[in-house]
Amino acid sequence: MTTETQIETQPEKATIIVKRIDFKMITFTLAGKDYGVDIMRVKEIRKANQFTHVPNTPIFVRGVDNLRGEIIPIIDLRMMFNLPAERRDETELENIIILRVGEIVLGIIVDTIEKVVGISKDTIQPPHPIFGDINVKYISGVVENEGRLYIILDVDRIFTQNKEERAAQAPQTAPLAEIPAPSIPEAAEELNLRFFIETLATFAGFHVSPLNQDWVRNRASEWEEKRRSAHQEVQITSEADAREFLSSFYSPDTDRLWDPTSAKNLVSGLDLGQQGQILVWNPGSGRGTEAYSLAAALKWVHPARPYKIWANDKDLLNISSAPSLSFARDQVPEEYLPLMTETKTGWQFTGEVKSHILFEFHDILHLNPYDNLQLIVVRDVLSFLDVNDQNRLIEEFYDKLRPGGYLLLGKNEKLGHDFTGFREVEGFNQRLYRKKE
Amino acid sequence: MRVEYINPFVEAAYNILREVLSEEVKRGILYLKSSTNPVKGVAAIVGLAGEVEGRVLFDMTKSTALKIASKMNDEDLLDWDDLARATITELANLITAQAVTKLHDLGFRFDLTPPALITGENMEMYDDYKDETETLIVPMETSFGPVEINVAIRERNRN
Numbered sequence: 001m002t003t004e005t006q007i008e009t010q011p012e013k014a015t016i017i018v019k020r021i022d023f024k025m026i027t028f029t030l031a032g033k034d035y036g037v038d039i040m041r042v043k044e045i046r047k048a049n050q051f052t053h054v055p056n057t058p059i060f061v062r063g064v065d066n067l068r069g070e071i072i073p074i075i076d077l078r079m080m081f082n083l084p085a086e087r088r089d090e091t092e093l094e095n096i097i098i099l100r101v102g103e104i105v106l107g108i109i110v111d112t113i114e115k116v117v118g119i120s121k122d123t124i125q126p127p128h129p130i131f132g133d134i135n136v137k138y139i140s141g142v143v144e145n146e147g148r149l150y151i152i153l154d155v156d157r158i159f160t161q162n163k164e165e166r167a168a169q170a171p172q173t174a175p176l177a178e179i180p181a182p183s184i185p186e187a188a189e190e191l192n193l194r195f196f197i198e199t200l201a202t203f204a205g206f207h208v209s210p211l212n213q214d215w216v217r218n219r220a221s222e223w224e225e226k227r228r229s230a231h232q233e234v235q236i237t238s239e240a241d242a243r244e245f246l247s248s249f250y251s252p253d254t255d256r257l258w259d260p261t262s263a264k265n266l267v268s269g270l271d272l273g274q275q276g277q278i279l280v281w282n283p284g285s286g287r288g289t290e291a292y293s294l295a296a297a298l299k300w301v302h303p304a305r306p307y308k309i310w311a312n313d314k315d316l317l318n319i320s321s322a323p324s325l326s327f328a329r330d331q332v333p334e335e336y337l338p339l340m341t342e343t344k345t346g347w348q349f350t351g352e353v354k355s356h357i358l359f360e361f362h363d364i365l366h367l368n369p370y371d372n373l374q375l376i377v378v379r380d381v382l383s384f385l386d387v388n389d390q391n392r393l394i395e396e397f398y399d400k401l402r403p404g405g406y407l408l409l410g411k412n413e414k415l416g417h418d419f420t421g422f423r424e425v426e427g428f429n430q431r432l433y434r435k436k437e
Numbered sequence: 438m439r440v441e442y443i444n445p446f447v448e449a450a451y452n453i454l455r456e457v458l459s460e461e462v463k464r465g466i467l468y469l470k471s472s473t474n475p476v477k478g479v480a481a482i483v484g485l486a487g488e489v490e491g492r493v494l495f496d497m498t499k500s501t502a503l504k505i506a507s508k509m510n511d512e513d514l515l516d517w518d519d520l521a522r523a524t525i526t527e528l529a530n531l532i533t534a535q536a537v538t539k540l541h542d543l544g545f546r547f548d549l550t551p552p553a554l555i556t557g558e559n560m561e562m563y564d565d566y567k568d569e570t571e572t573l574i575v576p577m578e579t580s581f582g583p584v585e586i587n588v589a590i591r592e593r594n595r596n
Binding site: 362 | 438439440441443444467469471570571573591
């Protein structure tokens with residue numbers, strides 16, 4: 001017995017001592033710190049200077065360079081990450097790593113290029129916020145080698161992300177920019193639309209953006225027609241007007257229990273894996289009807305699975321009444337009744353159902369401590385946030401969802417083309433997106 | 438912030454302040470905050486640990502603190518001395534303890550740390566905790582001046 005175990009353990013030990021090298025990186029320095037990039041992303045290394053300056057580019061784009069006939073952009077990583085850069089003589093050659101990121105070839109300027117280091121993938125540790133110089137989301141890991149700590153940059157993320165970010169910034173002006181400027185004679189329709197955009201923000205806090213502009217355009221023409229034929233002012237001049245304008249915006253079953261069949265269809269159509277707890281986040285849950293409907297649907301479709309719904313809202317009154325929300329009998333579709341009990345104030349969900357939902361007084365614009373989610377239900381919430389916040393939150397949703405997780409938006413909301421990490425899931429009569437795996 | 442946590446703190450603050458000051462106090466509008474807090478002058482901090490973790494901060498100006506301490510001791514305290522400090526610490530303890538008792542009754546289990554008192558001019562509270570948890574502000578109006586109660590708590594295991 002003893003000899004056998006000895007023989008078995010011997011080879012294992014050997015593999016630990018001989019480190020398996022399955023990841024090679026080019027190491028370089030930026031402002032005195034050591035960094036690495038995956039060697040598979042590196043096309044070549046060269047020294048060059050006097051790049052051709054390109055006007056109207058971000059400050060970190062030093063210009064373009066001619067790489068044997070191919071024109072490639074040159075990016076100064078120090079500038080990009082706001083690190084101190086040594087002032088160099090114009091004639092001095094810069095150290096450049098030429099990267100291939102997807103289809104793009106580009107050069108990055110670094111302080112010094114060190115060497116190729118081979119490491120074992122297992123020794124890479126997850127990034128830690130302590131490396132404050134560079135945003136953690138651009139770091140794929142940290143590894144120690146021969147007494148030096150290397151920060152491995154996720155170049156795919158840095159350069160594709162940047163494209164996304166620029167795209168995300170663009171929509172802020174997009175809805176207005178798409179409409180001709182006032183100096184150019186413009187159609188009355190477009191002028192009205194511009195007024196609608198402004199008055200909706202003023203009176204209803206509704207922000208027109210790529211998320212909802214298609215609906216706003218359609219609604220605007222419908223609205224104009226209706227108002228004209230009734231000989232009423234077309235412009236939105238009060239909160240009441242704005243409310244009426246938006247009355248057809250809201251998703252079905254807003255502020256009441258969802259139609260049981262469509263709730264069931266939705267949940268049974270989701271691929272939520274085979275086991276483990278199902279985690280759902282429902283920001284802007286208002287009085288809690290959405291959270292209760294989801295809880296019921298999860299119970300019907302996955303009776304044996306544990307699940308948890310984080311429901312929050314920044315309206316204190318609504319959210320604090322949510323845990324004890326009662327319904328009149330005629331507000332409750334028959335299917336929900338087995339999950340409810342009758343109380344003095346009306347019909348309430350049972351304690352068992354409630355134990356799966358956590359109602360929180362929380363502002364979605366603050367830090368959102370949710371992670372690893374399978375479903376985010378955020379219907380008709382984003383449209384009432386500032387355009388920048390909309391975009392920031394959609395990116396945050398992406399980060400917080402598991403691969404293959406779902407995002408449910410309002411019926412009249414849709415993601416712009418910039419959010420390539422999601423694909424739309426058809427056939428639910430709801431606006432459902434899935435995070436690409 | 439779970440909605441169940443909110444009321445116990447609001448009620449406790451209201452009950453205790455009304456009792457120790459023997460006057461009507463008014464509650465301002467509750468709101469949420471995610472940034473760092475300037476501290477008015479006197480801050481008593483009580484930590485919570487257990488199933489729920491976080492801290493509760495009682496914030497007021499020094500003159501409000503002195504007046505409240507005077508009232509509570511039924512004598513005119515002129516200096517910010519040991520007695521005044523002990524009184525404000527006790528006030529923080531009373532309010533937090535009552536809130537925690539209410540939360541215990543609702544089934545949340547956790548303990549308190551002894552209050553710590555911090556005083557000074559132009560202070561700001563930088564708290565790592567604030568980066569992760571938003572703070573509920575419960576403003577209370579007394580005839581001696583405002584007392585702000587900042588509650589930052591969360592569940593230990595969120596998932």
